[in-house]
Every structure is written in C-alpha cells, then in structure tokens.
Amino acid sequence: MNQTRTFMLMAALVALFMGLGFLLGGRGGAAIALVMAAGMNAFAYWNADKLILRMHNAREVGPDHPLHRMVAGLARNAGIPVPKVYLVDQAQPNAFATGRNPENAAVAATTGLLQTLDRDEIEAVMAHELGHIRNRDTLVMTVTATIAGAISMLGNMVAFSGNRDNRNPIVMIAALILAPIAAALVQMAISRTREYGADAAAAEISGKPLKLASALGKLSHAAARIPNPVAARNPATAHLYIVKPGAGGVADSLFSTHPAPANRIAALEAMADTAAPGFVGSADPWPRRRRPSALGIPRSGFDA
Numbered sequence: 001m002n003q004t005r006t007f008m009l010m011a012a013l014v015a016l017f018m019g020l021g022f023l024l025g026g027r028g029g030a031a032i033a034l035v036m037a038a039g040m041n042a043f044a045y046w047n048a049d050k051l052i053l054r055m056h057n058a059r060e061v062g063p064d065h066p067l068h069r070m071v072a073g074l075a076r077n078a079g080i081p082v083p084k085v086y087l088v089d090q091a092q093p094n095a096f097a098t099g100r101n102p103e104n105a106a107v108a109a110t111t112g113l114l115q116t117l118d119r120d121e122i123e124a125v126m127a128h129e130l131g132h133i134r135n136r137d138t139l140v141m142t143v144t145a146t147i148a149g150a151i152s153m154l155g156n157m158v159a160f161s162g163n164r165d166n167r168n169p170i171v172m173i174a175a176l177i178l179a180p181i182a183a184a185l186v187q188m189a190i191s192r193t194r195e196y197g198a199d200a201a202a203a204e205i206s207g208k209p210l211k212l213a214s215a216l217g218k219l220s221h222a223a224a225r226i227p228n229p230v231a232a233r234n235p236a237t238a239h240l241y242i243v244k245p246g247a248g249g250v251a252d253s254l255f256s257t258h259p260a261p262a263n264r265i266a267a268l269e270a271m272a273d274t275a276a277p278g279f280v281g282s283a284d285p286w287p288r289r290r291r292p293s294a295l296g297i298p299r300s301g302f303d304a
Contacts, residue, residue, distance in 0.1 A: 092227065102134060239258075
C-alpha cells in the first residue's frame with residue numbers, strides 16, 4: 001500500500017511539473033521542462049549523498065568502530081550490502097540515510113544520538129535507516145525533492161514570462177504560489193509515507209519494535225529542545241532525519257515532513273502485539289543511561 005501511494009504521489013508531482021511546462025510554452029515547453037528535470041535528477045542521483053554528508057561535516061568510521069559493527073550486523077539481517085557509516089558531531093540526537101541505491105549508500109548518526117539512547121535503541125534506529133536504504137527511499141526522496149524544486153523554478157518562469165496569456169492573474173497566482181505549495185505538500189506526503197514504511201522495516205530487521213518506539217519518544221523530545229544548525233540553515237533537509245528537527249506535531253499534518261511521533265509509536269506497539277516470538281520488547285522502555293555512551297564511544301564521538 002505504501003509503495004502504491006508513493007507511486008501515485010510521484011505521478012501527481014510529475015503531472016504538476018508537466019502542466020507548468022505546458023503553461024510556459026505549450027508542448028515544447030513541457031518537453032524542455034522534462035529535459036531540465038532529467039538533468040537535475042541525474043546530477044542529484046550521482047552527487048546528492050556527497051553534498052549531504054559534506055553539509056553535515058560527517059566523518060566516516062571504519063569496520064573497527066562499534067557503530068560500524070552494529071550496522072554491519074543489521075545489514076546482514078536486512079539482506080543488503082553494508083553501507084558506509086558516518087558520525088556527525090551534533091548535539092541533537094538524530095540519524096539519516098542517503099545514497100542512490102543499496103550498493104552506494106551511507107548511514108549517519110549524530111554524537112547526540114549515541115549519548116542519548118541505550119544500545120538496543122541505537123540498533124533499532126540504525127535498522128530504521130537501513131529500512132530506508134532497502135526500500136530505496138533515499139532515491140525516491142532525492143527525486144521528489146529535485147522535482148519539487150524544479151516546480152518552484154518553473155512557477156516563477158511561468159508567472160513572469162512575456163506570454164500575454166500567462167499574465168492572467170489567476171494563472172500567475174497558480175504558477176507562483178499554488179503550484180510550489182502543492183509540490184511541497186506532495187513531497188511531504190511521500191516523506192511521511194516512507195517513514196511508516198521504514199519503521200516497519202526496522203521492526204523486522206532489528207526485531208525490536210518497542211525499542212524503536214522508545215527511541216522515537218526520546219528523540220522527538222530532545223529534537224524539540226536541542227537545535228540542529230544544519231537543518232536550521234537548510235530546511236529542505238528536514239525530511240532526511242528519523243525525527244523532525246524541531247518541535248513535532250501531535251497529529252499527522254499536511255505541512256509536516258514526518259508523521260506525528262505518537263502515531264508512529266502506536267503503530268510500532270501494534271506490531272509488537274502481533275509479532276512473532278523473535279521480536280524483543282522492553283520491560284523498561286526508559287532504561288537508565290550509561291556513560292560515556294551505550295556503544296562505549298567517548299562523548300565527542302570522534303575519539304574512539
């Protein structure tokens with residue numbers, strides 16, 4: 001169901017893009033717009049992961065690092081190649097995945113995440129990121145972000161073109177304001193859908209849906225209190241993270257990149273109630289923290 005919904009939303013995004021191209025220059029405009037989008041997507045396909053990791057000043061860790069060993073074991077469970085593993089020196093506890101396919105993927109965790117969660121919760125969070133990779137969400141979100149950006153650009157071109165028909169106030173409002181808003185809403189809807197899918201995949205990969213539920217509660221609470229400078233400078237990166245950087249809503253919203261934490265937690269608890277015996281719950285979902293971190297990593301995360 002999630003895959004079908006994602007396909008339909010992406011089709012709507014492409015249709016909106018082509019409609020703006022048609023307004024700009026008829027059939028020829030639509031064709032030119034598609035060529036432009038193809039070029040933008042090709043660039044994003046090959047370079048988006050590098051740009052995102054550089055933006056976060058992420059540092060790759062090797063096979064001897066405990067986080068890498070954890071991810072390698074989870075990747076075997078997921079049936080995908082072991083991705084590159086990165087640490088981000090960031091106080092806000094969060095994580096993200098990037099890369100064009102499972103063979104060229106990366107996962108990253110902030111040092112704040114390693115200092116906030118216990119070992120099982122970290123494992124569940126990294127399983128969520130591997131779920132995104134296995135489901136190829138990283139590519140889907142790169143493509144949708146690129147098309148959404150192109151729609152905003154085309155909207156400006158339509159609104160301010162010299163074509164007399166396009167100077168109709170209704171056309172100008174639709175192109176300049178409504179089309180980019182619609183594109184953003186579709187992009188956010190795709191992101192919310194993929195988060196639910198990655199949560200389900202994490203429950204399967206790690207076997208610990210209640211630990212992921214526990215982690216989501218902690219991360220959402222911390223993300224509302226602790227700033228994320230990268231997300232503040234680049235709001236378009238919000239959909240990358242496992243939880244929204246900043247205060248999250250109490251219900252799913254059209255204007256949110258993530259489902260409400262309470263809804264995600266409820267879905268994971270329902271999975272645990274109906275899960276096979278292999279799933280692991282938690283008698284104490286809020287266990288006492290240990291220092292320096294659950295993986296034995298110093299607080300800086302870079303001195304291990």
